[in-house]
Amino acid sequence: MATKIVFIGLGNMGLPMALNLVRKGDEVCGFDLSPPAVEKLVQGGGRAGADRAAEVAAADIVITMLPASKHVEETLLGSGGDGGNGGAVAAAKAGALLIDCSSVAPATARRVADAAAARGLDCLDAPVSGGTAGATNGTLTFMVGGSAATLERARPTLQKMGKALFHAGGHGAGQTAKICNNMMLGIQMVGACEAIRLGQANGLDAAVLSDIMAKSSGRNWVLELYNPCPGVMDNVPASRGYSGGFGVDLMLKDLGLAMEAAVASSASIPLGALARNLFDLHSKAGAGALDFSSIFRTFERRPA
Amino acid sequence: MATKIVFIGLGNMGLPMALNLVRKGDEVCGFDLSPPAVEKLVQGGGRAGADRAAEVAAADIVITMLPASKHVEETLLGSGGDGGNGGAVAAAKAGALLIDCSSVAPATARRVADAAAARGLDCLDAPVSGGTAGATNGTLTFMVGGSAATLERARPTLQKMGKALFHAGGHGAGQTAKICNNMMLGIQMVGACEAIRLGQANGLDAAVLSDIMAKSSGRNWVLELYNPCPGVMDNVPASRGYSGGFGVDLMLKDLGLAMEAAVASSASIPLGALARNLFDLHSKAGAGALDFSSIFRTFERRPA
Amino acid sequence: MATKIVFIGLGNMGLPMALNLVRKGDEVCGFDLSPPAVEKLVQGGGRAGADRAAEVAAADIVITMLPASKHVEETLLGSGGDGGNGGAVAAAKAGALLIDCSSVAPATARRVADAAAARGLDCLDAPVSGGTAGATNGTLTFMVGGSAATLERARPTLQKMGKALFHAGGHGAGQTAKICNNMMLGIQMVGACEAIRLGQANGLDAAVLSDIMAKSSGRNWVLELYNPCPGVMDNVPASRGYSGGFGVDLMLKDLGLAMEAAVASSASIPLGALARNLFDLHSKAGAGALDFSSIFRTFERRPA
């Protein structure tokens, strides 16, 4: 019998994730504030939900893919934010599994987990990386927080949407792992731009220098797969006007979560915080919707 | 017939490099301000030089491995810094090849190249990475600036000391490539420390988190091969009290060269400059001789 | 008739503030988790509270001086954080005035104001600067958020504890003004340390250089009144081993609030965030309880 899934949040990521579940045999009921998004799910074989509490109460698994902490708290914990009323945690049936794929504060994940535990429900924080292409192709990476047993329970479902599953630790650890990884990514993107531009300013060819660094101790994911300098690599955003890919404003959001987590946990992140502020200045200058590798442009002298 | 090489600068790097040349059949005459260093070369089969100008005048190849720009300029260009008197460029015989393996400013490499060109001599800037282990084992990486033809001429000699040769571009490009690579390395080392510590502060295991990042978009050379957190990897400086490896003060020197190159070439390096200043503060606190991954310690709360 | 004041939070700041109210004729009932703190208030002429809800219900004015947002929310809004039960907002009598002197997030101030407005109560956020000396001497500066009319109502009370009152704007504006001011202060403290040390490293006398900058465009409060270099000024923490003054951990807290506010309001604070992280590293190295000007020490080479 098909697993009954309620999927809340059918945005750029959520919709293709939900469609992959449908395609692979699950019975998916979707909710989103945008009717066209829900309509696309229906066209793909899913079902439009009407009464959310009733649907949640009937679901085996509730998956959320929402923009920010406040949406996750409202949706899962209810308007009072305390799990008391109106939230999916309160509405879910005994034995249901809750999976939050949103990227939010670790503290939010822990609050959700506390509320779920109070009702005896299994839950996971399972934020993703891989972008819309990964969501569409079912090749996302999940960084998962929660118990190993719950991860095993969720594995068949997650594998319909992604290919790599990392168990980062207890509740909130999935969020923390994603924040740390994306902070590292943001830092090495900015660093790669600085290094390539410093080389160019001294007469080096960007492709030659990138290749040298990619084979030396400067090696990183950006230089290997996602070079920010136009023309160095085919099939990366830099070579198509910085369209597609992972947007500046999404990187900015993750680096903002890193800033908040650093303050909340008394950690020092001088480079991470600087990267956040550089992406913020870049976004303010109008680049929020471009791929995050477009930060390369800020290191170039603008034609007069 | 053995190639006659004058090797100037027999420090922690220069001595094992010169010994590899001896071992592989070259006739090496060494110079260093430290008599014990020269003595070790002699014990290894080299020869102690006395009259430097005369030895240089008889050499096929002159290799320099010196601490900083000023030493390179004095040694190769002479006390007036203009190639006019007392420098190896002036003393070398027609047809000699000059290879500077020191890590210095690109501008210094270009000055040396200009002086060599004025005398019709071939020269290369060929700074290395790989540390004392690479120097001893003959597995250094050379980043080379100069003509392709000169690089081919030098290749047999360089391959006695290292295994990877990158042709970065014209004169000075080897220095620039090394500066860019090491700036990238310094940035990703600090970034990795921040990410791992942020994770730990939120309850994650350093090894688990490092592994996740090393398999995701946060991947880089530090996380793959040189984890700064004690206990995560065997055989790295972090797991032996940050001894051995690549010293804080060497990284600091390279980041200082990056700062100077950025000013000289109107490039922006916000993260690179911040990394330089963090390593400088770390050195001032007494860590200059430790491996550069020891910057990890500054992110930990010191026991009261 | 004496104004009946309940004062919650009798720490290093709160206790001397409360004592000034007593001294100037108010009837003060104090609460604190630490019995000795309450005892000191009693010795100074105040009264120890027992039933907090009852005392609050009888008070004309309720003043809070607490460590962080969560304490303010629990104390004023109750355990549910929603004003519903157990909080001073719910307990206060009609017509009471609430003044929160804690340094907390602007969002917390706005939540308190919303709850107070729902009950028709006047309230202000009124964080202070001036340190324990200002609290003791009644010379604090208040940065006030709330209506001008409420500020006038509170003025006689605030003037018993301080001498300068700034009306920053509506609810939360007092907190924002303090955060901005202290971020500026933190930045110019670190900047002053950098400038003085750069001068010293180039042979300048710290006092001569400080004097030149204090009379030029580099002028700021730090250089005029709070020089961080030992020996330049008498009667500053730098000249007494960085004891007294405004602690590193307090500056760190304010800069953390700035980081959170920047993320919440999409503002860029590259220097502010860097200053926060430098103070955090300084605190981690063991300096949390020293005056914040002790960051000067991190710019000096530690004796071997």
Place this chain on the structure above:
Amino acid sequence: MATKIVFIGLGNMGLPMALNLVRKGDEVCGFDLSPPAVEKLVQGGGRAGADRAAEVAAADIVITMLPASKHVEETLLGSGGDGGNGGAVAAAKAGALLIDCSSVAPATARRVADAAAARGLDCLDAPVSGGTAGATNGTLTFMVGGSAATLERARPTLQKMGKALFHAGGHGAGQTAKICNNMMLGIQMVGACEAIRLGQANGLDAAVLSDIMAKSSGRNWVLELYNPCPGVMDNVPASRGYSGGFGVDLMLKDLGLAMEAAVASSASIPLGALARNLFDLHSKAGAGALDFSSIFRTFERRPA
């Protein structure tokens, strides 16, 4: 009898400075690569020089006001950079006084001083602040390096061009003092922009917030006299489209000198280096010729 002065470098600063000397009775012979600049000096009562060596040999005082270290070295030390030939130090008559008002590296000032000392000539490094308005009105500030006796000798001449003279220390100290002061200024300008924008993003009025900070511990020269937010102050560049004032590229040059001085003297300047890189990014985006307070704009969201 009028003092015979050779003035080399009649740019935006040098020309009005030379004209003030003429106006106050000196006999000024000027040199500049730009004939129109020399012509303006002639129209103001000065004289156009033809044979520089001859004019220098006849001068009581030689003043230089040049763009960068290399121009100062060429002009004063000659093409070989060693004082040997072609430079003003070599050409000057016995007893002549050399005053370099350019803003250059302290090391350059020391090289000039060494060459002058070898010839027994008095010299000073005397960089200025006060901008073109100060140069025109004769109200510049001089930060002077050299002996106190030489400063006294130069005082009457300097007072014809400025009103404040600071004796910073020995040779090079004037340059260092200016670099430190302007680094402090650059830091507090960026800091002020961050603080004001953070306040505005949280609903505060820029003028109210600036006033509060200017009266509190956040006080500095920028907030008192040079507010970067349009409309807060009359008669500042921010209120006339960031025209006039002290250009971004001039601040950038001074912060570049600070970066170089920090590397050369092993000093840490995390905020100073970050400010340099932010001004560099701002210049690259096209703002090089605007007043440096225009960095405020980068903190604002650009209209779509």
